[in-house]
Amino acid sequence: MCVCVCIYMHGLLIFLCALLLVKHLRDVLTNNMPPGPFPLPLVGNFINIDHVDQIAERYGDVSTLYLGNKPCILLTGYESFKEAFVEQADIFTDRPYFPIVDKLSKGKGLIMSSGHMWRQQRRFALATLKYFGVGKKTLENFILQECRFLCDSIQTERGLPFDPQHFVTDAVANIICGLVFGHRFEYDDHNFHLMQKYLDEFLQLPISNWGRLYNQFPTLMSMLPGKHQTAFASISKLKPFLQEEIRKHKEERDPSNPRDYIDCYLEEIEKVLVSQDALFTEDNLMYCVVDLFGAGTETTSNTLRWALLFMIKYPEVQEKVQSEIDQVIGQTRQPLMDDRTNLPYTYAVMHEIQRFANIVTFTPPRMANKDTTVGGRLIPKGVVVMPLLKSILQDKNEYSTPYEFNPAHFLDENGKFLKKDSFIPFSIGKRMCPGEQLARMELFLFFTSLMQCFTFLPLEGQTLSLKGTISVSSGPEPFQIRAVPR
Numbered sequence: 001m002c003v004c005v006c007i008y009m010h011g012l013l014i015f016l017c018a019l020l021l022v023k024h025l026r027d028v029l030t031n032n033m034p035p036g037p038f039p040l041p042l043v044g045n046f047i048n049i050d051h052v053d054q055i056a057e058r059y060g061d062v063s064t065l066y067l068g069n070k071p072c073i074l075l076t077g078y079e080s081f082k083e084a085f086v087e088q089a090d091i092f093t094d095r096p097y098f099p100i101v102d103k104l105s106k107g108k109g110l111i112m113s114s115g116h117m118w119r120q121q122r123r124f125a126l127a128t129l130k131y132f133g134v135g136k137k138t139l140e141n142f143i144l145q146e147c148r149f150l151c152d153s154i155q156t157e158r159g160l161p162f163d164p165q166h167f168v169t170d171a172v173a174n175i176i177c178g179l180v181f182g183h184r185f186e187y188d189d190h191n192f193h194l195m196q197k198y199l200d201e202f203l204q205l206p207i208s209n210w211g212r213l214y215n216q217f218p219t220l221m222s223m224l225p226g227k228h229q230t231a232f233a234s235i236s237k238l239k240p241f242l243q244e245e246i247r248k249h250k251e252e253r254d255p256s257n258p259r260d261y262i263d264c265y266l267e268e269i270e271k272v273l274v275s276q277d278a279l280f281t282e283d284n285l286m287y288c289v290v291d292l293f294g295a296g297t298e299t300t301s302n303t304l305r306w307a308l309l310f311m312i313k314y315p316e317v318q319e320k321v322q323s324e325i326d327q328v329i330g331q332t333r334q335p336l337m338d339d340r341t342n343l344p345y346t347y348a349v350m351h352e353i354q355r356f357a358n359i360v361t362f363t364p365p366r367m368a369n370k371d372t373t374v375g376g377r378l379i380p381k382g383v384v385v386m387p388l389l390k391s392i393l394q395d396k397n398e399y400s401t402p403y404e405f406n407p408a409h410f411l412d413e414n415g416k417f418l419k420k421d422s423f424i425p426f427s428i429g430k431r432m433c434p435g436e437q438l439a440r441m442e443l444f445l446f447f448t449s450l451m452q453c454f455t456f457l458p459l460e461g462q463t464l465s466l467k468g469t470i471s472v473s474s475g476p477e478p479f480q481i482r483a484v485p486r
């Protein structure tokens with residue numbers, strides 16, 4: 001009897017597996033999606049996900065990849081980006097739904113929100129950044145002040161080995177703090193570092209394996225221990241910091257003289273109370289602040305750390321940058337944004353740093369709000385679209401040596417700066433980075449100030465890895481450096 005049941009169960013299991021396989025084959029072969037590697041049942045192309053370059057090379061700029069049993073479209077190449085995000089801008093503005101994002105931010109904030117909510121928050125953020133002087137002198141002076149704090153702190157290391165991560169991240173985070181909270185923090189402020197730690201845990205989750213597992217099995221994963229639970233706890237620990245800032249702002253603010261993003265947002269909440277449009281709330285304010293920090297700190301600080309790493313790896317480039325700065329600016333005054341045009345080599349190096357560092361490998365995913373085509377291939381409504389910026393920044397047709405650090409990529413034959421339309425590290429279209437101007441200002445002023453004040457050197461016998469970390473924005477692995485005052 002027992003043997004019969006066993007054989008019966010065995011048979012049933014084989015039958016169900018065969019059924020699943022047939023269904024999988026039918027789904028994959030008849031869905032009309034762009035071509036791509038064949039997905040395994042249940043796991044899809046998880047094994048191919050780290051080799052997306054090869055997939056694009058083999059299947060073209062619009063290909064299909066399966067995350068679990070869900071198809072998603074891999075978009076590569078500048079022409080495809082333009083066709084999708086610029087020519088069909090209104091079709092591709094929304095972000096797809098992911099259980100992990102829903103759990104972390106409930107569809108609020110700036111980065112992962114969609115529709116009317118996103119439009120309102122984005123418009124407001126752009127207007128506020130502009131109001132507080134992005135691209136103007138007031139903000140330039142604030143960044144220059146932070147450049148001095150950064151250089152003074154590095155000076156205290158007295159040319160001895162140190163890891164630049166903490167100083168650089170604090171300096172960059174302080175610029176967002178100035179815009180959002182209206183004040184900066186000292187580099188040894190314990191709460192400042194705690195806030196950064198919680199933010200980091202929260203932001204790393206969506207692209208970690210824990211995040212991927214949560215997206216596949218949300219109910220199961222919400223009951224299991226793991227790094228995702230640490231990240232969920234981080235949001236709860238982060239909230240009191242932000243709530244305290246908001247409370248202080250409410251007490252101290254003068255509506256006729258807003259000091260920062262929070263003041264402006266509180267003003268908007270009051271207006272909205274009158275109009276009954278509930279998109280501006282204190283809860284949403286918190287998520288927007290988290291997004292501004294998340295998108296604005298790690299990206300810029302990682303780029304600057306890559307910059308330092310490349311300068312010690314390619315000392316001849318560092319020397320040329322310093323000699324150009326010495327000639328144009330000298331040693332007695334700080335660099336200014338206006339110096340950019342007179343520093344073509346330095347400016348080209350900055351572009352090459354961004355190109356070669358390629359910190360945002362995948363831009364946050366999009367989806368089409370109706371069936372459409374890109375490059376003649378179907379993109380069905382609602383399917384996740386994964387845009388791969390790396391393919392554009394390493395385009396063989398655009399850069400003579402795409403896999404080498406080579407500032408000549410951005411110089412013409414007369415040594416003048418060469419602008420390239422396809423250089424889009426901030427992406428393009430309606431969802432392109434709203435912090436581009438701010439980031440460019442920060443990168444230029446911090447980089448030139450550091451190059452003016454110090455010569456950066458490797459440690460004796462050090463082997464420098466150019467491998468990036470796997471993260472929302474990829475930075476170099478931790479490294480030690482020496483900064484010798486000039």
Ligand code: HEM
Binds near residue numbers: 297426439
């Ligand atoms: C080197 C520095 C930076 C790089 C390379 C960078 C790059 C990007 C990229 C590629 C995107 C995705 C755009 C898309 O989905 O098409 C993005 C989005 C975003 N960035 Fe940046 N970014 C940088 C700095 C900043 C700064 C300083 C801020 C602060 C204001 C910021 C705020 C944002 C926000 C809020 C979004 C989401 C926009 C949306 O979904 O509408 N970023 N960034």
